[in-house]
Amino acid sequence: MEVLIMGCGRTGRALATRFAAEGDQVTVIDVDDAAGKRLPAGFGGRFLPGNGITPGVLRAAGIAHAEAFVALTANDSANIVAARVARDIFRVPRILARLHDPTRAPVYSEFGIATVGSVQTTVNRVMQLLHHQTLEPHQTFGNGETLLVRSKVPDYLAGRQVADLNVPGEIGVVELSRAGHSRIPEQSTPLESGDVLSFIVAAGSLGRLRSFLGGKWS
């Protein structure tokens, strides 16, 4: 795969090194000429100085045949602009942009660019590890905004219905395992002691789910 990475900071370097090690053809661009010198010795890719929002720089970096473009600079505006240029002018099939400021994410998603939120991902992960240890996720989605968690039904919830645990927009029961069989429960399904439930839950509602399940602070 031919990959073009904009931004040769810690993340850019680590990602470029990884792609190169897996046999992909990598080009890294950065406004700072000196940034290229910090790439590891024996790096199998290419470095080019220049601003990744400038079409001429992208052309020189070979964007015309790139299969993926990743914008990883510390500047959110530059990442968004470069990602749109890569998509609209150069028709790069796969594009990702890093976004540091989480308050900008909802609006920028209107622009149709997939973003990776380093701040949001770190905050969600730290909260999960320090605060919600009892609910280890099986899967996280997006930047950790929603998670799939599984938990045993505590005895005191036996006899309640699935509907009692559903909170629109926050917590949804998506699966029930009972006596080794898995099924998708209905709202009216009564819970039994020993059932294991799968929940889809918003990161901000993990505390609420934990209190439903009577989990203790770790």
Added chain:
Amino acid sequence: MRIIVIGGAGLAEQVAGALQRAGEEVTVVDIEPGREAALAKAGLRAVPGDAVVPSTLEAAGALRADVLVACTRYDEDNLVISLLAKKHFNVPRVIASVNDPSNEELFDESFGIDAVVSPTTALVSLIRQAT
């Protein structure tokens, strides 16, 4: 007309001042703190903050503005601000200035821009016409 001008001391403030003297209702968004007093003295409403953040543009009145002028020193910010103004706030007329002429081809309707000003290109073409 209600006009929002984005940028700092220099181009943005001078444009804002000239429009205000011409009788327009002008708001300036400046990322540098502490400019409010100087702007108020010139009869301009000042909103401090980073205009790439949607809430700043909203505070500046982007939902009711007739014209928005993005003339910060950074092309990527001018492009993002223009895009926000057009796509998110539906500002009828968006004008942006280009700092680096090699970025000029980006300043078009795909970033929500109705009119573009490039001081470098304008100067060069004036010089060429004169010689």
